[in-house]
Amino acid sequence: MKYALGVFVLFPLLLAMPLMLTMSGTAVTPAWFIHAPTMFVYALVVSAVILITGEFKTKIRVANALFSKKYKISDEDTERGIRLLELLKISVIYTAVFFTIASTIVMMADLDNYDMLGPMIAIMLLIPMYAAMINLVLIIPAIHILKTRRNEEKAAHINERQVTNKLLELCYKQGITPEEILGAKEINFK
Numbered sequence: 001m002k003y004a005l006g007v008f009v010l011f012p013l014l015l016a017m018p019l020m021l022t023m024s025g026t027a028v029t030p031a032w033f034i035h036a037p038t039m040f041v042y043a044l045v046v047s048a049v050i051l052i053t054g055e056f057k058t059k060i061r062v063a064n065a066l067f068s069k070k071y072k073i074s075d076e077d078t079e080r081g082i083r084l085l086e087l088l089k090i091s092v093i094y095t096a097v098f099f100t101i102a103s104t105i106v107m108m109a110d111l112d113n114y115d116m117l118g119p120m121i122a123i124m125l126l127i128p129m130y131a132a133m134i135n136l137v138l139i140i141p142a143i144h145i146l147k148t149r150r151n152e153e154k155a156a157h158i159n160e161r162q163v164t165n166k167l168l169e170l171c172y173k174q175g176i177t178p179e180e181i182l183g184a185k186e187i188n189f190k
Helices: 002-024 036-053 055-067 075-109 114-174 178-183
Strands: none
Touching: 036 055, 036 075, 036 114, 055 075, 055 114, 075 114
8 A cells, every 4th residue: 555655646746846847937848748659668568578478467466465465475476576577677778778779760860850859859858767767666666565575574484483493492491392382371481
């Protein structure tokens, strides 16, 4: 739930930051920062990576674990989810690099068209901005949450095991068997 709330708060803030340019006297509109074809390309890249890796079920489990702390995810699925998110992070960056270079090539091929130069440069700069936003708002926090939750669960599991082993060790030193522990209402250690 905290993850969803954080995304809900951070994403609009990142979109609003460029609007602060209006204070400098430049008329800026939100439409300048929305380019549907580029957003569509990123959605396709993320979907393609998930489909190619065959990790669709892992993605669903990871999403459930991110949005609900009550949802338990196995250690194996956590590891697979972290690897998938790391792959998505790199894929988004390489997509930005590829399409920035491609749009620069297209722009350079049509330098005579001065009317299109500004919009082409704007789109060329939006591409890495979207990649940064996707990684900053979605992927990096998700990786951190999964790693933190995994470490917390392992620490709790190790502590329970250590306490149980210490208790059994003390009982055996005192000559008390596990059966006596289960049947006793009170045990006195000397």
